[in-house]
Amino acid sequence: MIDNAPADPIPIAQALIRCPSVTPVEGGALTVLEDLLRPMGFTCTRLRFGPPDAAVENLFARLGDGPPHFCYAGHTDVVPPGERGWDDSPFSGLVRNGLLYGRGACDMKGGIAAFLAGLADFLRANPHPRGSISLLITGDEEGPSIDGTAKVLEWMQANGQIPDMALVGEPTSKVTLGDTLKIGRRGSMTARITLHGTQGHSAYPQKADNPIHRLIRVLHRLTTEPLDAGSEWFEPSTLQVTGFDVGNAASNVIPGEARAMISIRFNDLHTSADIAARIQAALDAEDARADLAISVSGESFLTRNDAFVEGLQRAIHRATGRDARLDTGGGTSDARFIADYCPVAELGAVGATMHQVNEHAPVAELRDLASLYRAVLEELLP
Template sequence: MTPDTLALTEQLVSQASVTPDDGGCQALLIQHLEPLGFVSETIDSGPDDFRVHNLWALRPARSGAKTLVFAGHTDVVPTGPLDQWQSPPFVPTHRDGHLYGRGTSDMKTSLAAFVVATREFLAAQPQSRLGIGFLLTSDEEGPAKDGTVVVCRMLQARAQAVDYCIVGEPTSVERTGDMIKNGRRGTMGGKLTVKGVQGHIAYPHLAKNPIHLAAPALAELTGVVWDQGNAFFPPTTWQISNIHGGTGASNVIPGTVVVDFNFRFSTESTPESLQSRLTEVLDRHGLDYDIAWTVGGLPFLTPPGVLVDAVRSAILAETGLETQLSTTGGTSDGRFIAQICPQVVELGPPNATIHKLNECVALADIEPLKNIYRRVLENLEAQARA
């Protein structure tokens, strides 16, 4: 194994880059990309106390060829209790065949593999027609309001073509390449406030308990079948996350109850259809209520086609694995990129330790990941020349 991918991963892990701090990671990557012919732009966004760093770097397509974008994030989640780490989280450490450190799996190994794969590809094919871009942010693990979405709007305003995108999220389970995400469910939250009348608990006839009023409707909502899903998505789910009610006193009927809930929805449903069906239940139960809705992201899907086939072929050639397509898990920045790019796939190392204490990646997974990315570039280049 050449040390390039591992060495760059270790350099990135050494940069403490907890959201929204980039820790100098993007500047380091620019140093590697610009000698390869990339033109880099830094796009900062957000308030002074939460300044987000974004990077757009492009090596333009030639002769009308397509453009592939590698997308990811340089920020990481907080470390948690330092005394529970077996080695310092921002000191890359080898132990038991693994590289330990915050961000090793999520997702600095992918970033290093992106860069080294691109360098190897261009060294072998310096006259490549394929356009290659890098879209990186330091606001994926945070609110995600000033990161990838800002760059996507900029690219859309410029009419910059983005034909294919690989997001380096850790998607694998046991071995690199055994699972990729070819879509993600949408997410929509709601804050439901059911109104009653506050009163003394000993005189319930003089009050209206909103918890009692809401309970039958909530029970009905837990049993609703929102859709059946489809060949790529599981059925839409609805879950209550929090219920807040009461004054803190045990002898007071509350005047309101607040219920936080979330939909994770497939392409078989829309925010509008789900909102309509939920409010129909509340109205039928005669509740006096308000709802504040938040759509965190729409579902997206990349069916088998040019990009999925290129990725599948690359994984099979490198690892011998027939990769599994999946749309499970949480959200990613793929939801923003899918608004400007018709084909988006997520592919990265195993995710068993992401966001955990003692996060790590197997050393044996690093070089195959880089090789898979390089093979994808080769497959798309062949497509461009066909």
């Protein structure tokens, strides 16, 4: 691939799309990447984590061993295509009317292909680059995210492979390529409350303890007072009741328990522990006998490394002519794991059709993204 000028991301993206790598199946996608990276001089390491019957395949590849160490992170796993609605096979990788079609074209096999093409062009011009370059590619981003990036990072730390900076190639541009650079994400957590009462006849409420009434008061305490008004880089945190259930089919029975589910997206003014304490305080205020289960998919983070962020901004402007807006919106990504180890940002294509039927990416945009990623390497590893 290095012998061809310029490197084209489209054949690479097609090869990846044709691998049916629905989480947690590897589907041959990591093999495609290894076959491209080894001739460039990369040392490739397959990392397998999880139960034997559903283990996740991951790939770590590195070129060079000195500082600064730049890491590109992404995922080859995709969400299921669904059973109907596609004009062609979701794993066809067809190009039609200037668009590349297939599951992962947008999120994010197209992005990985663009990075490899940009990397090939960079190495052609810089056969002995300063520092080192690595790729952290997981097969567990669209799934539970247990046996993917988080486990690979633990392995990297144990083996002296933690980078100085990392770029996640998620499709983060909003309208045009390079208009947005993500430098942080909100935290995300779920709270499940099971509030216990005393079952009884609705005609004799004095002989029962209605958990529904008590749970409603708890939720009222949690939803009437905003968590905050936002911070310098983040929008206000949100707390949304996403489930309420008592499993009661009888109209004349006061149930013995009531359950609620709450989804919280929080900014850098909070930690998950702070939010959990707030929920527990609302339960305590109502003398609630309750079980509280908290699951945290990620803490909020903000990358404040000026040299890294400014280098990315220069690369975006040089490749696209745009001044990227620094942003922290949206859901979560694997950047939440990387942020515990090194400065991390997110930069990729426009995510207009990710997870949709007939997912596609403009061919021209993927080629422009390859040029952008080459500019990133030139700025950060001059």
